[in-house]
Amino acid sequence: MLRIRNLSFSYRNKKILDNVTFSAQKGELIAILGPNGAGKSTLLKCIAGILKCQGVEIFSKPLEQYTRRDLARIVGYVPQRIDPGMLNVYNLILLGRKPYVSVSPSKEDIEIVNRVVERLNLQHLVFQRAKNLSGGELQKVSIARALVQEPEILLLDEPTNNLDPKNQIEIMEIVQDFVKSRKMALVVMHEINLALRFADRFIFMKDGKIVRDGERSILTPDLFWEVYGVNGVVKEILDTPVFVLRGKESPGSRENAG
Numbered sequence: 704m705l706r707i708r709n710l711s712f713s714y715r716n717k718k719i720l721d722n723v724t725f726s727a728q729k730g731e732l733i734a735i736l737g738p739n740g741a742g743k744s745t746l747l748k749c750i751a752g753i754l755k756c757q758g759v760e761i762f763s764k765p766l767e768q769y770t771r772r773d774l775a776r777i778v779g780y781v782p783q784r785i786d787p788g789m790l791n792v793y794n795l796i797l798l799g800r801k802p803y804v805s806v807s808p809s810k811e812d813i814e815i816v817n818r819v820v821e822r823l824n825l826q827h828l829v830f831q832r833a834k835n836l837s838g839g840e841l842q843k844v845s846i847a848r849a850l851v852q853e854p855e856i857l858l859l860d861e862p863t864n865n866l867d868p869k870n871q872i873e874i875m876e877i878v879q880d881f882v883k884s885r886k887m888a889l890v891v892m893h894e895i896n897l898a899l900r901f902a903d904r905f906i907f908m909k910d911g912k913i914v915r916d917g918e919r920s921i922l923t924p925d926l927f928w929e930v931y932g933v934n935g936v937v938k939e940i941l942d943t944p945v946f947v948l949r950g951k952e953s954p955g956s957r958e959n960a961g
């Protein structure tokens with residue numbers, strides 16, 4: 704579905720992505736993790752077609768061969784922040800149908816928007832000015848706008864940032880639901896515990912490179928040390944895998960790490 708091959712990207716001669724290679728399939732919810740500045744957002748922007756890069760293929764077709772409109776029907780991108788402008792919530796979400804609308808929204812466009820509004824419990828907000836929403840509400844609206852695009856791939860950049868725990872879970876459940884309908888999501892995130900709970904696969908980046916890619920078993924003390932320079936470990940607590948941050952000192956002995 705998505706194939707990234709030897710993707711490199713530079714900002715004014717500064718290499719930000721360095722030979723990134725991975726593939727992803729339908730049904731995968733992939734967490735992209737790593738320290739600040741690792742290149743995670745840049746990677747999403749390349750896949751979303753916002754930054755011009757070579758090495759991204761979707762459904763075996765190079766990204767640069769898609770028109771903007773066609774790409775928007777396949778890839779939904781939720782940035783860290785959106786500028787809501789002066790629109791009300793309903794019209795902001797309706798913007799997501801733009802790749803399908805020729806003159807004015809059809810009955811089907813309206814039905815799709817209404818369905819997503821209901822699914823995300825946004826009914827009470829639809830007539831509000833989007834700029835007056837709380838951070839969590841605006842984040843949901845931004846996700847709704849991407850969902851009404853009916854994309855195959857959802858790219859989310861730190862969608863749970865600044866959200867309270869209940870909203871964090873709600874947002875990740877929405878993404879999980881999306882993936883269950885034979886779609887795929889790449890989610891840039893810093894909350895390791897949320898990733899442990901929701902992701903099927905973990906891609907860790909550092910200095911523009913993928914340093915590890917795999918299932919939960921890759922989240923070892925060595926990995927936390929290598930990627931973040933912290934002493935951390937995943938423990939089962941009440942049948943739930945939990946990331947425990949022990950400090951900044953090296954994990955040192957095996958005993959200390961376990």
Ligand SMILES: Nc1ncnc2c1ncn2[C@@H]1O[C@H](COP(=O)(O)OP(=O)(O)OP(=O)(O)O)[C@@H](O)[C@H]1O
Nearest residue numbers: 714715719737738739740741742743744745746891
């Ligand atoms: N428009 C830009 N011009 C120049 N450099 C940029 C630009 N955008 C990002 N960078 C640089 O690219 C590097 C990677 O940034 P990016 O936002 O992709 O990292 P990230 O892993 O998403 O970080 P964070 O977790 O802090 O959001 C950083 O060093 C950043 O300063």
